[in-house]
Amino acid sequence: MKKIIILAAAISGSVVFAQEKKSDTVKTKSIEGITLTKQVFKKQSDRFVYDVAASPVAKGNTTFDLLKQTPLLSSTDDKTLKIAGKNNALIYINGRKTNMDAESLAQFLKNTPAENIQKIEVITVPGSEYQVESSDGIINIVLKKKMSDGTNGNMRFSNTQNKYNSSQASFSVNYRKDKLGISANLNGGESIQPQSYILRNGTDQMKNESVGNIDDPNKNIGGYLNIDYQLNDNNNLALSWNSWANRSYDSTIDLFNTLTQPNEDGILETNYTRTKNREDARNYNNSVNLNYELKLDSLGSKLNVNAAYLIYKRFQFSKNNTMLPGITNWSDFSRTGKTIVQDIPQIINNFSGTADYIQKFKNDFTFSAGGNFNKTKTDNDTKNLTYDYTYDDLGHLTGTTTSPELNHFIYDENIYGLYLTFEKKFSDKFSGKIGARYEITNSLGTADSPTNPIESQRHQTIKRNYNNFLPYLSFNYAINDKNNISYSFSSRMRRPSFWELNPVRNYITEYNYTQNNPFVKASSTYNQELTYMYKNSYFLILNHSYLKDQITQVPLQGFTKTTDGQVSDQSVLRYIRTNFGDRQEMSAMVGIQKTFFKQYLTLNFNAGIQHNINNGSLSEDPTTGETFVDKEGKPLVYTNHVKSTSFIVTSNNTLRLDKKKTWFLGVNYFFVDKQQIELGMLKNLMSLDLSIKKNWNDWTFAVNLNDVLRTNVVEIEDYQPNGNYNYIRNDQYRRSVTVSLTYNFGNQKVKKVRDIEGASDAIKSRTR
Template sequence: MKTTILIAAIFFSGMAFAQEKKQDTVKTNNIEGVTMTKQVFKKQSDRFVYDVAASPVAKGNTTFDLLKQTPLLSTTDDKTLKIAGKNNALIFINGRKTNMDAESLTQFLKNTPAENIQKIEVITVPGSEYQVESSDGIINIVLKKKMSDGTSGNMRMSNSQNKYNASNASFSVNYRKDKLGINANLSGGENINPQTYILRNRSGNVQNESVGDIDDPNKNLGGYLNIDYQLTEKSNLALSWNSWANRSYNSTIDLLNTITRYDNNDNLLSTDYTRTKNKENARNYNNSVNLNYELKLDSLGSKFNVNAAYLNYKRFQYSDNNTMISDIAGSNSGFSRTGKKIIQDIPQIINNFSGTVDYIQKFKNDFTFSAGGNFNKTKTDNDTKNYTYDYIYNNAGQLQMIDLTTDPNHFIYDENIYGAYLTLEKKFSDKFSGKIGARYEITNSLGTSDNAKQPEYQRIKRNYNNFLPYLSFNYAINDKNNISYSFSSRMRRPSFWELNPVKNIITQDNYTQNNPFVKASSTYNQELTYMYKNSYFLILNHTYEKDQITQVPLQRSYIDPETNQKRVQLAYIRTNFGDKQEMSAMLGVQKSLFKQYLTLNFNAGVQHNINNGTLNTDPTTGQVFDTYINNRKSTSLVITSNNTLRLDKKKTWFLGVNFFYVDQQQIELGILKDLMSLDLSIKKNWNDWTFAINVNDVLRTNLVEIEDFQSSGNYNYIRNDQYRRNLTVSITYNFGNQKVKKVRDIESASDAIKNRTR
């Protein structure tokens, strides 16, 4: 269900190695059928390069499967990819960002064959020429280039079982003839995302506990069409269109709430029960189109590139929230006073026009000059309506709804971003190279509300400029030893949904609150890397984030005016919450052993978090809560191991054993308990067919638990089970000329904006 609290807050904010959903967003191409006869992993300038052109782990796999085998990359939910030490991973193809939203990207990664991949580049600290935010990293997939004309494609079907059954299917085709290239994909699926929650919090002498289930049915349909035409020997014109639709009807929350009151000696005084039953219908549509022109200026690789893009995102969310007086069994019969109903209508429409210009000039003395600029104009329309009713029984014993309040809020957010960058890159010798650059960004925004209760809501204007420097160098000490260093400064602008001042109701005393006053945060990244024999590496990373954007749990006790009883309220407030530092040290190895029967990808390291934030007031309403303080430190162990074992000489049978462990660590919501998962897979390649069985979270240990104790005595506990243990069976068929040249993938001008819709 889209109104639930936590997982986005947990993993966007706290975990550098583990990852969760929301946000954000990874994009790639499925790759099927690469056989590893040789394995190369090395550091080049500002990136790690993993040569998989002849890797056995790629044969018959999807792109997503192959990326999980790539050093520094991992996944904890089989949906999103994470770069070690980074908030988010952005997927590029041939140096250009894929133009899809998060849902379609995941399907794209899992439903595209892998034979055509030459190498995978992991850019942990992107240069000034990249439009990225916060500490985002980049995964760049480089496709093989020597491919003939013709037609090829693949069909893939999969079926998964956890608490519920899910199915997905996709069809993709590639066509190239002389100067024309066409690449298209259509995919869809149906699933129910189940979750079980235990939410427990206490303030003073009152404790509230909510226990129950959330079921979120989803139907997805989407695809893309890319057309590339070579105008002349030096110029190309390309058109890209992406579309994705999601329908989530009859999403439900069913929670039994227990309110327990104690005296000053902690003796039980009374216990009350309510039952929350919420239903939500939501649908969203994401369409984008990008026109690209590229002109090659010389044989050295100099070029001029122009993009123009339009993005339209629509989300319609209607929720019916009911909290009824209940008994311990969850029944509300026999009560004269029944409860409340809150109906929420929360639409959001985003329109964005974007443009980028890039000029790259290469010189014969191994010197590269790059300059460019970008423009983004975005309008977000949020016309929220809240209706509150009382449930009562009339004199005839019939249940009635009494209209209490209507609370509309039409919030419009306009934003213009102007950016320019300059980079200078020089290879001084075969051993030493360096790169320096900077971005300058101007952001003008205006948020207006035509019916805001607070005067400060009516017009929220912000104008700010940012200078963002970048520096990196790479030194090859000898054939076996390499050292590199990178520094980067970035901004993290709030997502558009974070700025919409809507309150999402979970229970009568539990809700999330977005915030139009959230301002951009600043992030500074440093990374030092040492590599030995292109197989062993040590990475030291430091990230400092100022005015971090996150969710803060605020509590307060109050007297219910209807019952004159004390209750406790818990609000998850989206806001800027102090500063945060993350320091990590990781040792890793990437090798093929025993005549390439075993492909080993192992990482182990420690991460140290320093949190410093204090909040006691909801900035959207002025409501004062008990002070929440997070000034704690934590040090945790992180282990990731992805291994592929070839079972036969013909390279047709493969066994996969993947494992991760993340020790408990301090995040914004409290102490996140340790996470662990063991995943097994077996794969059979037979001619053009691939058959695979995957079992994720075999030991059922991938459960989220967060616990927080405040010096005031306030307590907060969250346990979330998303039923990660599942069995997936998939069949993939490749047809046609598998050496088809791929369409030139284009980075859309609206990519940076699209990431903020998620």
């Protein structure tokens, strides 16, 4: 059900402080970190660094739980992560971006023990050397690496209970012998992801409501293999492989639908139907990256080259049934009114390469130059069959009409990029960096739809060629030992994800569905960020982002009117991916990461405000050219010109309960005030999470209670000036209890691994 109810992903992706992005590295003066037992949290030139190995919260946790407790990071949907003040956060592991779709990535992080992590780097504004999009930020997870010869690792088992029960397990191992280092992880689990929905929409003339549940069973297995070999003192070769497989069979949607509208005589009539959907889906992610690094001198000059290959496959087969009430028994929905059968495969192949040259000079000057190439092909051969059933007055089946719909969409894209950066440390207090990227994008999309009744839409070609110059600037000034200030500016493009371009419909009900769009074009984003730190513990971050031609999901509803003037006899609601005007986001956040009472309390607290300015309108389905009108034929335009200001609080606290540092209590809380997003007004969200953990030699036992008050439920309400309204309530049963057991074995001495940015990093997020 991942792509059927893409509405849920759109909701969670819009929430403040909740998704996945990239950011670049801008070097400035390092600031001493806060002291727990070591420098746990510190600001480096272009990033914030959380030293997990020195923190007591890592042991017994999962990587996902640890990320939620990292300063500046949060999650409101328990699936995606967001950097404060950013729309999205992209997950890197050892400098290489993960190759997984959003659902698989969440499961991977939840099944990977936090003991594997050396540190977490939060890069809020990326430099020109990074291939990032939009206002993305980067979360780079640096895994541990053995320092001495031998083997170590860990095993973790957990069980979670919410509406259903689920279980997870993982095994990790690290091996080192002389110049050879190997690390590997295997993890998996099974679960049923439940959701409940209330969907209401309509006008002053009609009302439509769908209420029901979604159950999505999942089985996952995945892992990684990293091999690093030091050829000699100056040459290093590394190979990494990431793999993930997901099987989601017998996913179901069961919705009760109520439609009230006037009949031909103007009298209100209410009709009832039931939507019963079933879906089988599976997907596979496999990526391999080969890295070569040549050290050029003792100052840190180097040449870094990557070559990567990515293949992503998803197969989705679904049956959408609209059930009619019985003739004599209205509670018996045994007659099928319509069946929509969909076969929606997607295959993505990507080859990419990067080369980076970094030259350091003795006068604290660094010059960097490099380039990248990405070649991607997506193949989407979609087949739809619609069966309409007719009955006589006694309810007997009298006939069936079959309507096939075929669409074969192939998308080829080539991206070429070059960058230059100049970095200079002018004094012990002041340093700066300037750079720029130049990107060339050539794409060709072809859609063959032989069954399309509109002749002009049976074969469509969408060709785009565009070039972008993307400047970058940053500086860092250490006022004194206690005060530091830094500023960054960057400009980025946001290319549509590959699934957003695939022109298919995913049905929620017969007249309520999502619509992808091959005509979506790249959007532009301009980011500014000002950061102030005091005493290495307190920080203030001011952020402004301007998004032009933003890519989002827009709800259009009403009666459709074709280009030749024909008006449908049934109102529909379409959630359409498209470019929807401009948007500004401004945020101010204060935070603290500090220990108190002789390290018995570790406090990680953020609070701030975010102001959103929306400016968009849409009246036409960009995929068909249809416009939307009311019953009298008056045009209906969806608009969002609303400004909103919201308050955000995140507090993650760890209490050490004994002198021996074996018992820990965790109290975590977040609150997101109501705010205007593209789909309407998102009501406030909050969650209280509690945990208790016991460390005993190499064993860790933990119990986590999530969303104790059951307040993390999404509600969106939208009222349009033309009388249209739309309401969504989505409960994903986030209140749960998880019991876990972790065992660490072998020699636990580790050292920092070499950071490697994979060649296909910029492509991976677009498979989500």
